[in-house]
Amino acid sequence: MFPILGREGPDVEKTMSNSAKLLVKLNWVKAGATGTFTLMPPLQRSVDKLCRIIENEMNAVGGLKVTMPSLATAGIWKKSGRYNDMGSELLKLKDRNEANLCLSPTHEETVTSLVQSLSPISYKNLPIKLYQIGPKFRDEMRPKNALLRCREFLMKDLYSFDDNLENSLKTYKDLNKAYENIFNRLNLDFFKVQADTGTMGGSSSHEYHIESPIGEDTLILCKNCGEAFNKELTVDDEYIKNCRKCGENVKIIKSIEIGHTFLLGTKYSETFKANLITKESKKSLIVMGCYGIGVTRLVSACIEVLSSKNQLRLPELITPHQICIIPQREGYKSDITLKQSEDIAINLSQLDNLKDYEVVLDDRLSLSIGQRIKEASNFGYTFGIVVGKSALEENPKYEVIDFKNNEKKLMINEEITNLAKHIKTV
Ligand SMILES: [Zn+2]
Numbered sequence: 001m002f003p004i005l006g007r008e009g010p011d012v013e014k015t016m017s018n019s020a021k022l023l024v025k026l027n028w029v030k031a032g033a034t035g036t037f038t039l040m041p042p043l044q045r046s047v048d049k050l051c052r053i054i055e056n057e058m059n060a061v062g063g064l065k066v067t068m069p070s071l072a073t074a075g076i077w078k079k080s081g082r083y084n085d086m087g088s089e090l091l092k093l094k095d096r097n098e099a100n101l102c103l104s105p106t107h108e109e110t111v112t113s114l115v116q117s118l119s120p121i122s123y124k125n126l127p128i129k130l131y132q133i134g135p136k137f138r139d140e141m142r143p144k145n146a147l148l149r150c151r152e153f154l155m156k157d158l159y160s161f162d163d164n165l166e167n168s169l170k171t172y173k174d175l176n177k178a179y180e181n182i183f184n185r186l187n188l189d190f191f192k193v194q195a196d197t198g199t200m201g202g203s204s205s206h207e208y209h210i211e212s213p214i215g216e217d218t219l220i221l222c223k224n225c226g227e228a229f230n231k232e233l234t235v236d237d238e239y240i241k242n243c244r245k246c247g248e249n250v251k252i253i254k255s256i257e258i259g260h261t262f263l264l265g266t267k268y269s270e271t272f273k274a275n276l277i278t279k280e281s282k283k284s285l286i287v288m289g290c291y292g293i294g295v296t297r298l299v300s301a302c303i304e305v306l307s308s309k310n311q312l313r314l315p316e317l318i319t320p321h322q323i324c325i326i327p328q329r330e331g332y333k334s335d336i337t338l339k340q341s342e343d344i345a346i347n348l349s350q351l352d353n354l355k356d357y358e359v360v361l362d363d364r365l366s367l368s369i370g371q372r373i374k375e376a377s378n379f380g381y382t383f384g385i386v387v388g389k390s391a392l393e394e395n396p397k398y399e400v401i402d403f404k405n406n407e408k409k410l411m412i413n414e415e416i417t418n419l420a421k422h423i424k425t426v
Helices: 018-025 041-060 074-080 108-118 165-185 267-272 295-306 334-349 369-379 413-421
Strands: 029-031 037-039 071-073 091-094 100-103 128-137 152-162 190-194 204-211 217-221 228-230 251-265 275-277 283-285 287-294 323-327 359-361 383-387 398-402 407-411
Touching: 018 029, 018 295, 037 041, 041 128, 041 152, 041 165, 041 295, 071 074, 074 100, 074 108, 074 267, 108 128, 108 152, 108 267, 108 287, 152 165, 152 295, 165 190, 165 204, 165 251, 165 287, 190 217, 190 251, 204 217, 204 295, 251 267, 251 295, 267 287, 287 295, 323 334, 323 369, 334 359, 334 383, 334 413, 369 383, 369 398, 383 413, 398 413, 407 413
Parallel strands: 190 228, 323 359, 323 383
Antiparallel strands: 029 037, 071 100, 091 100, 128 152, 152 287, 190 204, 204 251, 217 228, 217 251, 251 287, 275 283, 383 398, 398 407
């Protein structure tokens, strides 16, 4: 029952970010070709949980899930001009017929071609919001910090199609609200800032960030008026000291980007001739937006800001397994405590919120309780339940460890069930 794959490996190179070190050390990732990683079972569970939260919020604003191919023809990328604009970050390849292809880093070209094939679309059928969660590719010159900057990563990308700018703005607001919901459900302290539209083009753009000294972005924040933007948006050094809006002193922080939203306008619909028929029966260009969250990057960023040197921490909602049960070491009456542990595991696993393998029994009885508590703490379970000597008393008591708050308490069975019932899962 114990996920042996989660056992700790040797220490890793010192130049990595703490999250990358922990992911490698705890065997939550295994490196493949440069800048690529296998997500091992615990991390996969976290990622799956995050995907459920994201899907939930995307569906709530009318998002429709699709899966678009990662392989795209060079043709559509040449048409948008980004085949060259993206430079060598675009992963290009040829198939057996010498046809030029690329592995998509984003899907504006593909999705706009798709909508074009359905157009002209009646205004009555808009807005359309298509999203997917799938792999993206970027030929990074210097992949680093494991999943924070790599060449193949998991993204949620949503593309919106509206009949005019006003409605596109409404969609933009709805999606930004959905993003805030996602980050709030993870209990993250995040910053929403104005951002550069970069190679994406379009008229307006916001990014979501969390503060971290290893972050590659710099944010300029004004406490006085709320002005907040990415430093790459300004070339004027003055604005790095005083707010460009109100003149007050600004705060500057290093951050990791966790989400990005763009109002694209008609840039892609014009190139790919994606049209609609308006109320007045006129042909008009569809107005677009696009919305990304780097899923594997977000999980890594959470680990980066929540963990200590040895103890990996994630938001409770996306913790891989919630409870670890630790029976006493092989020896005096250990058969009894093992049986008690199995009973607790079975009981707790019948709770609705814990039935999906949220309860783990660490039955490596050759290891001391102390060793296994330490490993469980490093692994980041929400609770540990130690079935030791006090479990052998007439009224059995178990030591419940709250790993996130570093608290211990003796509890009887009913108290444990009551505590477990209130753990939030997704
Ligand atoms: Zn200000």
